Amino acid sequence: MSEQRSVSPSTHAPIAPAGLPAGATVCTACALLCDDGVVRPAEGRFERLCERGAESFRRHHAAAATRAAATIDGRPADVAAAIAAAAARLSAAQRVLVTGLNDLTIEGVTKACDVAETLGAAIAPAVDDACHPGGPMIARCGEITAAWEELRDRADLVIFWGHDPADSHPRFVERFVAPPLPFPRRTIAVGRVPLRIPPSANHVHLPLDADDDDVDLARLLLAGLLERPAGAAPARLSAAALALRSAIDAARCVGIVTGRPDPLGFSAWGVVGVVRALSRRMPAFEVPLYSGAHAPNAAGAKAVLTWRYGANASTARAGVAGGSTAEAIDLVATGAVDSILVLGRLPPHVDEAISTGINPRAVIRIAPDAPQGAHDGVWVACRELFDEVGTLLRPDGRTVELAGGTNDSLPSAVALLAALRERLVAPQMPKTEGGKA
Amino acid sequence: MIPASPRPRFVLRGGTIHDPLHDRDGVIDDLWIDDGKIVPQPAITAGFTVVDATGLVVMPGGVDLHSHIAGPKVNLGRRLTPSPAADGRHAVPTIDATGCLYAALGYTTVFDAAIATSAARLAHLELDDLPILDKGIYLLAGDDQRVIDAAASGDDAAIRRLVGAAIEAGRGWAVKVANPGGNLFWRYGRRGDHHDLDTPLPGLALTPRGLLDRLATAVDALALPHPLHIHTANLGLPGNWRTLDETMRTFDGRRAHLAHVQFHSYTGGDLDEGSFGSGVEPLADRFNAQPGLTLDVGQVLFGDTVAMTGDSEAAAHLAHATGVPWASHDQHLAGGCGVMPIRYREKSLIHAWQWAIGLEWYLRLADPWRAALSTDHPNGAHFLAYPLLMKLLGDEPFRREAFARIHPAVRNRSPLGGLTREYSLQELCILTRAAPARIAGLPHKGHLGPGADADVALYRPDADLARMFAVPARVYKGGDLVAEDGEIRARPRGAVMAATPTPA
Numbered sequence: 014m015s016e017q018r019s020v021s022p023s024t025h026a027p028i029a030p031a032g033l034p035a036g037a038t039v040c041t042a043c044a045l046l047c048d049d050g051v052v053r054p055a056e057g058r059f060e061r062l063c064e065r066g067a068e069s070f071r072r073h074h075a076a077a078a079t080r081a082a083a084t085i086d087g088r089p090a091d092v093a094a095a096i097a098a099a100a101a102r103l104s105a106a107q108r109v110l111v112t113g114l115n116d117l118t119i120e121g122v123t124k125a126c127d128v129a130e131t132l133g134a135a136i137a138p139a140v141d142d143a144c145h146p147g148g149p150m151i152a153r154c155g156e157i158t159a160a161w162e163e164l165r166d167r168a169d170l171v172i173f174w175g176h177d178p179a180d181s182h183p184r185f186v187e188r189f190v191a192p193p194l195p196f197p198r199r200t201i202a203v204g205r206v207p208l209r210i211p212p213s214a215n216h217v218h219l220p221l222d223a224d225d226d227d228v229d230l231a232r233l234l235l236a237g238l239l240e241r242p243a244g245a246a247p248a249r250l251s252a253a254a255l256a257l258r259s260a261i262d263a264a265r266c267v268g269i270v271t272g273r274p275d276p277l278g279f280s281a282w283g284v285v286g287v288v289r290a291l292s293r294r295m296p297a298f299e300v301p302l303y304s305g306a307h308a309p310n311a312a313g314a315k316a317v318l319t320w321r322y323g324a325n326a327s328t329a330r331a332g333v334a335g336g337s338t339a340e341a342i343d344l345v346a347t348g349a350v351d352s353i354l355v356l357g358r359l360p361p362h363v364d365e366a367i368s369t370g371i372n373p374r375a376v377i378r379i380a381p382d383a384p385q386g387a388h389d390g391v392w393v394a395c396r397e398l399f400d401e402v403g404t405l406l407r408p409d410g411r412t413v414e415l416a417g418g419t420n421d422s423l424p425s426a427v428a429l430l431a432a433l434r435e436r437l438v439a440p441q442m443p444k445t446e447g448g449k450a
Numbered sequence: 451m452i453p454a455s456p457r458p459r460f461v462l463r464g465g466t467i468h469d470p471l472h473d474r475d476g477v478i479d480d481l482w483i484d485d486g487k488i489v490p491q492p493a494i495t496a497g498f499t500v501v502d503a504t505g506l507v508v509m510p511g512g513v514d515l516h517s518h519i520a521g522p523k524v525n526l527g528r529r530l531t532p533s534p535a536a537d538g539r540h541a542v543p544t545i546d547a548t549g550c551l552y553a554a555l556g557y558t559t560v561f562d563a564a565i566a567t568s569a570a571r572l573a574h575l576e577l578d579d580l581p582i583l584d585k586g587i588y589l590l591a592g593d594d595q596r597v598i599d600a601a602a603s604g605d606d607a608a609i610r611r612l613v614g615a616a617i618e619a620g621r622g623w624a625v626k627v628a629n630p631g632g633n634l635f636w637r638y639g640r641r642g643d644h645h646d647l648d649t650p651l652p653g654l655a656l657t658p659r660g661l662l663d664r665l666a667t668a669v670d671a672l673a674l675p676h677p678l679h680i681h682t683a684n685l686g687l688p689g690n691w692r693t694l695d696e697t698m699r700t701f702d703g704r705r706a707h708l709a710h711v712q713f714h715s716y717t718g719g720d721l722d723e724g725s726f727g728s729g730v731e732p733l734a735d736r737f738n739a740q741p742g743l744t745l746d747v748g749q750v751l752f753g754d755t756v757a758m759t760g761d762s763e764a765a766a767h768l769a770h771a772t773g774v775p776w777a778s779h780d781q782h783l784a785g786g787c788g789v790m791p792i793r794y795r796e797k798s799l800i801h802a803w804q805w806a807i808g809l810e811w812y813l814r815l816a817d818p819w820r821a822a823l824s825t826d827h828p829n830g831a832h833f834l835a836y837p838l839l840m841k842l843l844g845d846e847p848f849r850r851e852a853f854a855r856i857h858p859a860v861r862n863r864s865p866l867g868g869l870t871r872e873y874s875l876q877e878l879c880i881l882t883r884a885a886p887a888r889i890a891g892l893p894h895k896g897h898l899g900p901g902a903d904a905d906v907a908l909y910r911p912d913a914d915l916a917r918m919f920a921v922p923a924r925v926y927k928g929g930d931l932v933a934e935d936g937e938i939r940a941r942p943r944g945a946v947m948a949a950t951p952t953p954a
Contacts, residue, residue: 119575151529155775155790163780293770296636296782319525320545320576324532404571410522410779412571 039405039415041116041309041398042066044302045182046405046413063183073381073397081383082423083393086374092393092424093432099354099377099391100436106352106375109134112341113380114318115308116357117426118403118415122310122317124430125356129327131437135350137326137341138314139307139363150278154285159268159298160409165189167296170264171212172257173202174284175227176272178302179209185270185302186212199260203227203253204273217260219253224273230254231283238290267291272302301408307360309398313406345370355380356426357398379429395426403427457485458499458929465503465908468876469510470819470884471897475876481508483904486928490900503908506923509879510896511558511905512836513886515676516709516746517827518758519548520580520587521565521573523787526777527756527828531791535754541791541828542756549581549944551834554933556907556922558944559584559887559895563679563709563826564628564760566590566785570620577946582932584895584903586623586947588679590760591616592665593633593784601664602656609668614951617674621948623890624676625669626709628760629683630658636763636782647683647696658683659700666706672951675891677705677744685710685764688718691729698736698743707889708737710748710826712808726800727863728807734814741820744889748826749808750801751835752794755828762786794831802857804830806864812843813869818877822886836882837919843873843881844915878915892947904929 040047042065051060054074059067083095090098103109111129114122115138129136164171171190178185190200190212200213204227207218221227229246233254236243238261243251261267269288275281284299291297303311315325328344344350345366352375353367367376373389381397384390398405400418402425407413462481467474482489482498492498518524527542534540543551552560565573565587577585591597591613600608613625631651638652647659666678682697684690694714700706708714715733718725737743759765762781765788769776772790780786794801808830815821823839825831831839842849853867861867873881887896894903906926912918925933930940 119572123575123579151775151777152532153775155530155769156526156777157781158778159780160783163783289769289776292766292781298781316522316525316572317575319528320520321579323528323540323542323544325529404575406572411568414571 038399038418039413040066040069041405042069043182044309044311044408045184045188046309046407047184047188048413049188065183069397070399081394083391084383084388085391086389092429095391095393096429096432096436099393100433102375102391103132103352103354103377104437106350108350109352109354110341110344110350111136111354111356112139112363113356113359114138114314115140115311116398117310117314118398118401118405119310119313119317120403121356121401121426121430122314123321124427124434126317126321128354128430128434128437131434134354135326135328135344136318137328137344138311138318139341139355139359140311150281153278154282155289156285156301157288157292157298158301158409160411161185161189161300161407163298164268164270164300165192166194167266168268169194169196169198170260170267171198171200172267172269173200173204173208173212174269174271174273175204175221175224175280176270176302177202177204177206177208178270178272181272182302186210196265199264201257201260203230203257217256219256221253222249225279226250227273228279228283230257231280231287234258235283235286235290238287261291264295266296268298268300270300270302303408307358310405312408312410313404316406342366351375353377356430358382379426379433381423393429394423395429396423401425401427459484459497460499460501460929461495462501462503462508462906462908465506465508466911467508467898468879469898470876470880471888472899474898481898481906483906483926483929486904486930488898488900488902488904505911506908507875507911507918508898509556509907509909510883510887510898510902511907511925511927512552512556512882513559513822513890513892513896514552514557514824514827514833515561515822515886515890516563516679516748516824517560517833518564518829519560519562519585519827520545520576521562522569522779523564523758523760523789524562525576526779526787526789527758530775530777530789531756537753539832539834541754541832545576545579546581549583550933550938550941553582553925553927554921554936554938555834555836556909556919556925557583557833558903558905558907558925558927559892561585561623561890562587564588564590564626564681565620565622566760566787567594567616567620568785570622574621574946580944581941582927582938583944584905584947585944587620588624588626588676589616589620589622590628590785591620591622591625592627592630592661593760595784597665598631598634598651598654598656598661601661602651602654606664606667606671609664610671610953613665613668614672614953617672617949617951621946623947623949624674624679625665626679626681627662627665628681629685629763630661630665630680631656632658632683632761632763633783633786646693647700659696662697662700666701666704670705672953674949674951676889676949677707679707679709681709681759681761682714685713685759685761686716686768688716688726691715691717691733694729694733695736698733698740701743702740703742705742705744708743708745710824710829711745711811712748712750712804712830713826715807715811716803726803728803728810728865730807730810730814731865734811737820738814738816744820744822744885745811746822746824746826746886747808747811748824748830749812749839750794750804751825751831751838752796752801752805753831753835754791754793755831756789757792757829758787758789759829760785760787762788764788765790768792796856799857799859802860803864805856806853806860806866809842809849810864810866810869812873812881813866813871818873818880819885819888821881822889823878823881837916840873840878840882840919841914841916844875844878846870846872
């Protein structure tokens with residue numbers, strides 16, 4: 014095999030704020046956590062940002078001056094009173110769910126765990142795990158992954174496996190696939206619909222009739238790679254498998270980008286099998302792109318919950334005994350909880366489930382945005398994630414440091430959670446607001 | 451802020467003290483503790499609570515200098531094996547359970563032996579959640595491309611600067627190298643070329659041996675407390691005893707620590723199971739003759755566990771050979787890792803050899819002060835199996851019974867059957883406390899002299915060493931009672947130990 018280009022040492026350095034150019038910041042609009050943008054709102058400059066990222070900064074700076082600090086049942090309140098009310102309502106609940114988590118720093122998630130353990134609450138990030146294979150699948154079939162920079166710097170064949178990152182991770186292609194290699198890079202998209210924007214000049218779309226056809230395609234491709242009988246298959250799929258095989262044979266390093274909804278994990282299983290077979294022959298890896306939108310630090314939340322509870326959720330009761338994988342939305346939908354502590358923004362479907370499934374007064378939010386419209390419950394404003402100081406984790410395992418923004422007029426989520434926990438463990442903690450029985 | 455409560459002052463009265471550093475071997479004496487430290491008997495003893503230790507064996511808290519407890523690959527291990535093993539315990543416990551289980555076992559200090567520099571911050575965030583134990587990390591600073599380039603150009607000053615900066619920024623205790631330069635062979639698509647220490651790294655005028663040499667020089671120049679921690683090349687491969695032998699030769703007259711030597715002590719070649727065997731005898735002879743070297747064994751014990759390593763080449767080889775679910779990340783690069791479940795079986799030829807080779811290493815050591823008991827948790831076995839390992843070392847009839855159950859080919863060929871040595875309690879105390887503390891560079895740990903941290907474990911004497919060491923009667927960490935008969939009594943925050951590089 015011919016020699017590969019070496020990966021730049023900077024690939025493995027943490028992305029430190031000290032290395033950012035003046036005016037640059039970390040964009041937290043999605044899990045890409047782009048750190049190469051320039052944000053100068055006073056000058057109206059929002060450069061190297063996707064639309065979603067630019068909008069998040071614009072909205073934040075426009076709203077900063079008029080934002081309330083907290084509300085109790087829709088009425089403005091000071092932060093201390095709101096924290097006291099939140100503590101009282103959470104303490105009075107029978108069963109609390111702590112959720113959100115995906116736009117907290119890692120330091121914030123650990124504080125959220127402390128609060129959940131104090132309450133004996135369930136804790137689960139508000140990510141739609143049903144859309145991707147998640148924890149149980151890795152135990153059954155493994156996972157062979159790499160940093161996005163490895164894809165950028167080495168993969169001369171990138172296969173988009175049923176997933177277009179344009180929505181979930183808008184600048185992924187621009188940052189990690191479009192940059193040129195010293196040798197030609199081919200891209201192939203496998204899926205029902207073509208990619209919105211072809212990621213390379215040398216791009217091919219292999220159309221499938223249905224999303225799930227990629228499972229059969231993986232089987233055919235694997236059989237070819239292992240030189241085993243493939244069994245019967247539609248001609249179109251066989252032709253696609255042959256085309257992939259041909260491209261793979263000509264490649265030096267293969268990256269397979271995944272991320273389509275895959276609740277049963279069959280697609281993931283197939284891709285892992287292919288990557289594993291490929292990895293015997295050449296550098297090959299999967300780049301899973303799940304939980305992009307609404308979940309900039311989903312990987313960080315999952316990491317903390319895994320080291321705390323051994324799973325990406327603790328549903329029986331947050332505590333040292335460990336936990337199990339579960340969906341926040343399921344706990345709401347099944348009536349398993351009667352109060353919720355929401356930390357950060359929620360995906361719309363989870364927000365909707367909460368609004369219909371929980372007594373509004375028992376919903377406590379610590380989040381940058383006030384709830385829409387008139388609302389009961391308690392809301393305490395915290396900084397936007399990009400204004401925090403702390404650590405984030407990209408889904409590919411790279412840490413990203415946040416150095417704090419220019420707007421520190423709002424408290425950090427970490428400070429609010431510390432205050433809430435202090436209130437919860439105070440010996441005179443009343444069971445209801447105002448201390449009335 | 452809650453004010454710190456006053457540290458306890460007490461005397462452990464009448465215990466049977468094992469303190470190898472001070473040549474106290476089963477001496478009945480008192481142990482005075484004040485403000486988290488062991489102190490000489492004070493002139494005025496008023497204010498000291500008396501704790502009866504009569505009939506109990508008193509040892510320093512255990513020190514595990516080579517374990518894997520935090521960081522991305524450990525979390526990957528948790529995700530890969532979410533269910534408890536057949537014996538009911540998780541192969542990779544949560545960070546909280548890790549601290550509590552170690553403490554309940556009588557251990558009070560632990561090091562994670564392989565953290566990529568880029569993962570140091572994440573590992574420290576996780577270690578913040580580790581209760582009770584004092585802890586530190588070894589950084590894989592030698593994997594950094596800039597360090598390798600500096601080594602290739604012979605720029606020792608640059609290596610010192612880069613390694614020192616990595617230790618400071620990553621709050622590391624030591625420098626670990628895992629398969630020196632191995633990821634470069636992978637990166638350049640030449641994974642099969644990495645057979646020895648003298649094949650030049652792709653595109654560089656540098657060999658793995660040269661990299662080891664220069665890294666060790668930098669570690670010594672920076673006066674780090676622990677020598678270069680070496681996981682040498684060819685882990686797990688038949689015939690790799692020669693690589694370990696060459697590694698030792700590289701450090702003739704110098705200090706270096708050899709990690710999990712069991713996995714590097716195999717005879718045979720060409721993946722021929724029939725020729726697989728033990729290379730321990732010549733290796734132990736060389737080790738015993740080179741006083742600058744220290745080691746941990748990485749003992750394999752039978753049962754379910756998880757293999758995890760920063761040596762992606764070894765992980766991929768094992769994954770392809772076994773076909774088990776394999777999780778890896780950045781397998782060709784610095785900071786890469788591979789993780790997979792593994793079940794060590796008595797009747798497996800290879801596993802039985804691994805078990806026997808590890809024990810043979812312990813039994814051939816001339817000086818237990820140069821070795822640390824380890825299973826390379828969780829690679830060879832869970833740390834909860836340490837009491838069983840201590841029984842295997844200290845109870846020859848028990849070892850013989852176990853030996854009789856393993857694969858017959860190993861029974862016939864392993865020298866283990868002819869080794870009758872039994873470790874005494876004092877020697878087991880050296881292997882698990884005094885020696886690892888000294889090797890790790892912890893002058894305040896591993897002994898019970900004045901000035902030592904009051905990390906103390908009290909055991910009930912028992913002819914069954916596994917039973918004796920599995921459940922200490924009491925464990926003190928910094929003078930606080932943290933465990934009693936297997937129950938956690940307090941959860942103080944342990945200290946993070948970070949070295950301060952001091953370039954000469």
